Amino acid sequence: MTPEEKELREQICDVGRNLWQQQMVAANDGNITARLPTGEILCTPASVSKGSLTPRKIAKVGPDGAVLDVTPPWKPSSELRMHLKVYKADERVGAVVHAHPMFGTVFAVRGEALTLRMLPESVIHMPEIPLAPYATPSTDELGEVVVAFVRDHHGCLLEQHGALTWGDRPQRRLPGHGTPGVHRAGQLPAQAGRRRTGTARGRDRDADRAAHAVRPVRRTRWGRTPVRPARPGRGDP
Ligand SMILES: [Zn+2]
Numbered sequence: 001m002t003p004e005e006k007e008l009r010e011q012i013c014d015v016g017r018n019l020w021q022q023q024m025v026a027a028n029d030g031n032i033t034a035r036l037p038t039g040e041i042l043c044t045p046a047s048v049s050k051g052s053l054t055p056r057k058i059a060k061v062g063p064d065g066a067v068l069d070v071t072p073p074w075k076p077s078s079e080l081r082m083h084l085k086v087y088k089a090d091e092r093v094g095a096v097v098h099a100h101p102m103f104g105t106v107f108a109v110r111g112e113a114l115t116l117r118m119l120p121e122s123v124i125h126m127p128e129i130p131l132a133p134y135a136t137p138s139t140d141e142l143g144e145v146v147v148a149f150v151r152d153h154h155g156c157l158l159e160q161h162g163a164l165t166w167g168d169r170p171q172r173r174l175p176g177h178g179t180p181g182v183h184r185a186g187q188l189p190a191q192a193g194r195r196r197t198g199t200a201r202g203r204d205r206d207a208d209r210a211a212h213a214v215r216p217v218r219r220t221r222w223g224r225t226p227v228r229p230a231r232p233g234r235g236d237p
Contacts (some may be wrong), residue, residue: 008034008042009055011169015097016044020051024099029162031077034095034169035087039063043083045074050099063087078138085143086166089150093166100162104129108157134159 012032019025019032032044044050045057059076060069065084067076077083083096107114114129130149135142135158146164149156155165 005036005042005060006055008036009058012042012044012058013053013055016050016053019097019099020049022101024101025050026100030097030099031079031083032095032097033077033080033083033087035093036060040068041080041084041087043076043080045070046077048074079142081138081140082143082146082164085140085147086150086164089147090166092168093150094168096164096166098158098162098164104157104163105161107131108162109160111159113157128153129155129157129163131157131159132164134161137161 012034015032016030019030024030028047028049030044030050032050034042036042039062041061041063043059043061044053045059048057056071057074059067059074061067061076061080063084065076065080070076079098082098086096087093104114108131111131113131117123117127130153132145132149135145142158146156146158150166154167155163157163
């Protein structure tokens with residue numbers, strides 16, 4: 001095993017513990033994969049808590065999903081096929097993480113994408129989290145509904161299921177990781193409350209936002225979201 005593979009296996013375990021500690025997965029929920037420079041994929045095992053991962057439990061598969069290295073009795077996650085679709089869609093993807101973060105899953109169940117501009121940090125780092133239409137878990141179809149978002153987003157909600165994120169390395173793609181996740185976590189109940197309690201306050205905020213001209217951001221990859229130049233005649237805080 002190369003030092004790089006050893007390190008990547010340990011990183012996957014770290015991400016799993018983090019997901020579990022942050023209560024983004026329950027029981028044996030969630031799955032994590034990472035791509036080696038050789039093109040082979042490291043994958044968390046099925047039916048194992050992400051809080052109890054060890055490097056030895058991680059399976060290695062080929063780009064097509066063929067099992068190359070696994071320690072019995074463990075076997076690759078049943079959601080591996082979804083992950084493989086993401087890697088195939090973009091050669092720059094180095095890691096994929098699936099979890100069931102509570103607030104995000106609420107919106108996934110409601111069938112709503114996350115589009116509210118609430119805080120500057122969330123606007124800059126994660127301006128939009130789209131919703132992939134429902135597909136049955138553990139099928140190729142689930143990967144196919146996600147592929148449309150891979151090149152232009154960091155992640156998406158899976159309708160009536162949970163959340164999926166991808167990036168260049170595992171730590172970058174932990175759902176809810178770092179500042180964007182914190183602010184998104186705050187946005188979720190805010191978005192729910194705004195829609196539930198009527199639109200008066202929401203309209204006020206919309207008007208206020210227009211008055212202050214919060215600048216839209218263009219979606220790019222890997223967290224880099226350059227802000228468009230302000231349009232002539234618009235304020236810019
Ligand atoms: Zn799931």
